[in-house]
Amino acid sequence: MTTLRLPGLIDPHVHLREPGATHKEDFGSGTRAALAGGITMVLAMPNTQPPLIDDASLKLAELGAAEKAVCDYGIYLGASGDNIETAASLAPRTAGLKFYLDATFGPLLIKDLATLREHVARWPKDRPIACHAEQMSAAAVLTVAQLENRAVHICHVSRRSEIELIRDAKMRGIAVTCEVGPHHLFLSEADIPRLGSGRCEVRPRLATPDDQAALWANMDVIDCIATDHAPHLLSEKDSANPPPGFPGLETSLPLMLTAVHEGRLTLDALIDKMHTAPKRIFNLPAQLDTWIEIDVDAAWTIRHETTISRCGWTPFDGKTVRGRVQRVTLRGERAYDNGTFYAHPGTGRNLAPAHQPV
Ligand code: DOR
Ligand code: ZN
Ligand code: ZN
Numbered sequence: 001m002t003t004l005r006l007p008g009l010i011d012p013h014v015h016l017r018e019p020g021a022t023h024k025e026d027f028g029s030g031t032r033a034a035l036a037g038g039i040t041m042v043l044a045m046p047n048t049q050p051p052l053i054d055d056a057s058l059k060l061a062e063l064g065a066a067e068k069a070v071c072d073y074g075i076y077l078g079a080s081g082d083n084i085e086t087a088a089s090l091a092p093r094t095a096g097l098k099f100y101l102d103a104t105f106g107p108l109l110i111k112d113l114a115t116l117r118e119h120v121a122r123w124p125k126d127r128p129i130a131c132h133a134e135q136m137s138a139a140a141v142l143t144v145a146q147l148e149n150r151a152v153h154i155c156h157v158s159r160r161s162e163i164e165l166i167r168d169a170k171m172r173g174i175a176v177t178c179e180v181g182p183h184h185l186f187l188s189e190a191d192i193p194r195l196g197s198g199r200c201e202v203r204p205r206l207a208t209p210d211d212q213a214a215l216w217a218n219m220d221v222i223d224c225i226a227t228d229h230a231p232h233l234l235s236e237k238d239s240a241n242p243p244p245g246f247p248g249l250e251t252s253l254p255l256m257l258t259a260v261h262e263g264r265l266t267l268d269a270l271i272d273k274m275h276t277a278p279k280r281i282f283n284l285p286a287q288l289d290t291w292i293e294i295d296v297d298a299a300w301t302i303r304h305e306t307t308i309s310r311c312g313w314t315p316f317d318g319k320t321v322r323g324r325v326q327r328v329t330l331r332g333e334r335a336y337d338n339g340t341f342y343a344h345p346g347t348g349r350n351l352a353p354a355h356q357p358v
Pocket of ligand 1: 015047104105132201202203204230231243244245246
């Protein structure tokens with residue numbers, strides 16, 4: 001057994017369903033899933049019920065997180081047509097501003113160019129902007145960020161056209177970063193017949209094998225691996241109207257370690273994409289005395305039944321992976337050890353500047 005010690009991983013893209021849909025996940029269950037996956041810091045998305053677009057809704061998430069989180073976290077504010085004038089004043093309490101430029105789960109959606117531009121112009125330049133921006137939307141947001149002279153982060157890139165756009169933009173010195181989800185690296189539309197169409201609903205959709213190959217071929221363009229952990233119950237996924245999204249917090253590191261094992265990625269690149277780069281891009285403080293220990297050789301099979309996330313399933317059920325999280329130490333304290341959680345609810349800290357001790 002080879003035990004390897006890595007820094008606590010940072011996942012800049014998770015949906016924890018609190019407030020509003022805690023039957024799927026809440027800050028407790030979601031951050032426990034994170035620890036089990038070797039992740040010690042999560043940035044939570046704002047497409048909750050209600051969506052996090054103002055002081056009152058943000059407070060609901062802050063309170064739930066303060067009470068329940070077992071790993072550190074930040075919370076995004078959602079950009080909407082209703083908060084153009086107020087969003088910037090909330091920036092210090094947030095991990096960043098999230099734009100939904102394409103339809104997905106929940107009501108947040110901006111299709112109006114003037115609204116997009118106004119939001120980007122007003123948001124503080126030193127606070128992150130993350131965008132759900134597929135295809136043409138990716139080009140639109142790159143243009144707007146350029147004109148407003150600021151950096152932008154593109155979420156869950158899934159297609160050849162998008163990763164090549166970002167590659168070429170970076171080559172021209174444009175301040176763009178991006179993330180890719182393990183599901184787009186390890187699954188494609190070729191897996192839909194096997195898994196079933198409802199369970200495969202996700203935005204961006206599972207792409208073609210050619211798109212998938214383009215992501216692997218452009219691994220050096222991908223800044224971060226982010227799960228886009230999007231828990232929905234199996235009863236919902238198997239219904240007539242399946243919501244889009246896959247859980248991912250527990251499977252991301254084992255899948256990426258399997259890629260290391262297979263020689264498709266170096267361990268240094270994994271650490272960069274799952275710790276160093278997200279920390280830099282999202283201006284996150286160091287987590288002192290925080291690390292994870294993994295058995296890099298352990299082979300195990302992912303199963304629905306052992307899922308910690310409240311959603312209780314995984315699209316990777318039956319897949320054998322290499323690499324298992326043994327222990328997680330958060331601020332010098334044992335937080336997780338071989339299946340047992342030691343961190344108490346509320347141990348997690350909000351890492352937004354307004355919540356930092358001065
Ligand atoms: O598949 C997705 N699910 N994509 C998103 O952008 C949102 C997410 C969710 O919240 O369920
Ligand atoms: Zn998204
Ligand atoms: Zn998402």
